[in-house]
Amino acid sequence: MKHLFLYIFVWLFFIPNAFCNNKIDSLLNISKKQEGKDYLNTYLKIAEDFSYGSNGDTIIYYAEICHSQALLLNDDIGRLKALFYWGCGLYSSKQYNSSLEKVNKVISLSKELERPREVLQAYYLKARIYQGSKQYNKSIKDFQKAYRYSISLFESENKEFAIKYYHAIVKQLTYTYWYAAEIQTGIDFIHKELNTNTSFSEDLLRVYYTNISFLYNRGIDFRKAETYLLKAAEISNKSGIKDHIYMDQAYLGALYSNLGTHSKAITHYENALRIAKNQNDNNKVSYILQNLGLNYDANGDLKKGVDMIFDGIRIFIEKEDNYAIAKAYQHLGRLMIKWHSFKDADKYLHKAISMHNERNLQYMAITDYANIALSKYSQFDKDSTQYYLDILKRKAEKHNAPIGKCSYFIMKSMLSLHFDKNPQDVFMNLKKADEYCAITKSTTSRTYINKIYGDYYLMVDSLLQAKTYLTKAWTKRNSILMLKDRSNIAQSLSEVYKNLNQTDSAYLYLQKADSINKKIHHREDVLMLYKKDNEFTVLQAKEKQKALVKENKKLFNRILLIRAFYIILSLSLISLLVIYMKKRTRRLKTEIQIKEKAREQLKQQSQIDKTTIEKNNELIRIKEETIEELKEKLTSNQTIFSTEEEVNELEALLSVKLTTEDDWDNYLQLFSKKNPNFIPTLKNRYQNLSRNEIKIFTLIKLGLTTREMSGILMISPSSVNTARYRLRKKLKLEVDQKLEDIIEKMIAETQV
Template structure:
């Protein structure tokens, strides 16, 4: 799921408010500008022109805001100067990916607002710096900036700013892979906007509410709750449609297309992508156009229409080369490789896979690199370059393991963050209760104050102690359950990866043996076969598996050895794999024996365990 561009646009929406403003048309603004003198009103008009032109022609928009900056300096107009720097940094330079320049101009704006002691704008600039860190991949630093704004907004009861900054924080957690926290904070933001809408149903609040719904949708997609994600995206689409916000409608159609692609609803995905594409063309938004064309091409590959996919992906390539991010361009290359491979043009497929890998490697995009390495390994296998296929398969396995371990660390960190957050919320709740008690005590007589205070304090201590104990127990149970569930998934993934690796190596070994016999190139192929045999017999793989197995199924091995001391180490391995309920094919691949060999091993094991024909070996293993 590649949603980087859309997330950045959401951050701009909450930070710059580029959409949803009731601006005059561009030609009207230009006519007004011609009649204005060099005063503060002209500065404001130049800001409006910047916002109006920003997404269609960023270079022209930049000229307007630079003119506004120079005029503000000439007029000694600090607000104008501050916001001109802000728009240059958080708008223009951040969008074209020059984050160092973005930081410079935002810090210039921050210094101006500090000089005139405008606290609200100081916090706004701090939030903008959080967005820069977010787009730079420094998600924890972004969260720290957002928390400054959250504390200020909560203290001063600026509820719309609070909701937006909590929403930005949720996006940072989504990008960190902490999807549960992403859901938690995005829903908190959405509830705040819903509450504000019930009191004041302004255009800007509607836009922010829709944006908050989109954030929840992304978090749910991260958790693979696609149906829930679809509900939130469709809610956002309804709001955007109601206020005729065409640009955000386009992005949301693309989001709905992504969900349908994940669900396998290819026709629905294409229908929504085409709506997004029409809007991108009409509104002249090349970034959106390039991004949508990648996913549209991918969908046609899934449908089996490879010629159509190739045409679409070629159409998207110039937009992603000129306007898109490097990860989007790498994805475009990868999908072009897939389309050419499906069209039986292995040479062109290899060209684009090589481009995708080189670009992904340059930006450390591990997930893209892993995916393309596997695709190229399969291509090398098809064209009989078995050594290259083996090396790409090894790289894929290494990257896949690294990503898996990274996600494990993220999930453990997420559990810790949730636990710490719960503790802070409990402390806040206790402080609020204590304040309420003190206020009540101030209204009664001294004697009543003492008596009531003692009673309430004892009650609070007792209730709080019980509730704290219950929450601690519940949190501890949830933490243990989450870790156990994660370990189970980790064990299954490790087992299946082991099976897949052995199956691939066996296939490579067979092909190498065939070519050795056919092509009389024994020496080179013997070396390859020896390398493969070494990997097949590598006990480190089994030791890692055993370690994961023992963490999930504690004391299983010792119980088996105590009850059935006659069981050999190989039979113990078979029992462990049966305990995981794996298929006979998977077990055969992991143990590197034939399916017939598995049948014989099960038969010998039944005899050794003294099981009758009516007794189930699987039931016995599951009971151990």
């Protein structure tokens, strides 16, 4: 049954991939005939193949099967691998906390089983988890731990495996320093490792060179970036490893683009593009196309540049690569600024800012803010320019970005020059920009600084100094993005030569300025740019429509689920209500029965009480009759009392109803006066007599009949007889002995 279920599941969910996952399909077919460890190993292989992709749910599914099977077989190695693939699946699904839990188990178990490969893999995955959840400090710490561990395996049998991971670890560690805006810390770390590991092979040292140049190229020091990158490229060309050659050529293209040497950048990007096309890697191709397009445009070939940029963007959108799309928006924004399409420039740059902030790529966002400030400046919007410059300044200071600080002071000097006409502020801001440009060694920044210095000296009528700086700026004019700024350099030089009375030179540069201005407004170029932008807008609209259809489908399914949920909830509530009403009805019925029973018992008790009351009334009547009879006897026979006072006392006693213990206490006290020795003698002879038994003895002593005693005691005559019988039994009297005989005997003994 297990194999049948698996077979059905595979055919239901993986038919669309039947032709692209032949290897996995073959493994699934093999697994149907397997059991035990063979079955487990086949599924581990399937989970491993999926773990290299981004289908997290599929990885989790197969990893769970492997983990359950490994537990059944008590296979620790199988359980270890299953946990690792499970962690990979959770990471791909962005379930970072759950993934971290699995990875920590992998680290513990792999150390226990002495499996160094799995330890290294787990360290690396743990660092990627923290990187994905944007906990960059923790990510750096774990990447460094993975890095140290990989180096420790260089002298073991796992050397090749460790070197493979060493390449990936250093690369991702470098990116994480960048993401965390800790570029200088990353540079210091790699410098330290370079000085420590001088005995490493060239291939291993190349990793340091490539990654430290990447960090220097983030606006820190372009010349140092070039030095290290050329070393890396020399090593990769010797080795002939295509991936390494591609990476170094692409990095050199980016470096020379930042330096404003666009012809060199184009050469290196073209080399990288050939490798990417031979490898049929669309991701690499799209990245190179974008950057190559920017450099063609900067070098004067607008049509070719725009074609490449939009082709590269199209691939990124199809691949849903958000990081690359954000970068593409940044490129488009810069392109639109250059060709004075400021509305579109602002649109694309705002999108880039939003996406870079979402991914916490602050260095990229700093570039976006610098570009949008330049756009607002070009639109002569001083307030908006100042607003974005303030944001740029805060972010550049917070993340210690020299290129951002340099851009800020360049733009501030431009504001002071063209809006405020304040030479002192211009010069002060230029000095600060100059300091940061000396750190970054950016050709573009240096060109802008030379241009503004030239305009500043022209403002203060220092013509020779103005000529020197403007000539330097004109020499490097192609490094400047804005064609208008290139035109302004030519115009300023024309004005300088005019004031120096060198009219030929003045006219020459005026012609150059006109030529650039005509290019900006060249109808075909402008129409072509807008046509491409419209095509891109249509493409975006189609992608949005696809996304909307997809979202609508999800929404429809969600609505169905919600409806089903509410139907089930309603039925459940109705069922619960019915059950509650039934229970409530039963409870009320039971309560009614209990009340009926209580009423019946109360009725019975009432009848008993009524009978008791009637019986007590009868006894009271008998007692009163008895007392009346005793009174009559006393009246007719007073000789048994020695004095008249005693007769009156007894008569008074009999006149009182002996209904309470206090009445009986008074009676016994009066009785003891007449017979002082009777009760003490009785108690002395029969020590276990009760108070009621003593009462009976005193009444017998008075010579009362059973009927008379029952009237006084308020009990029935039969109860009196029963009490007399029990008393006889207690005193162990013979059958022919009477209680009266005991009393007479006691009186006789007392008199003697």
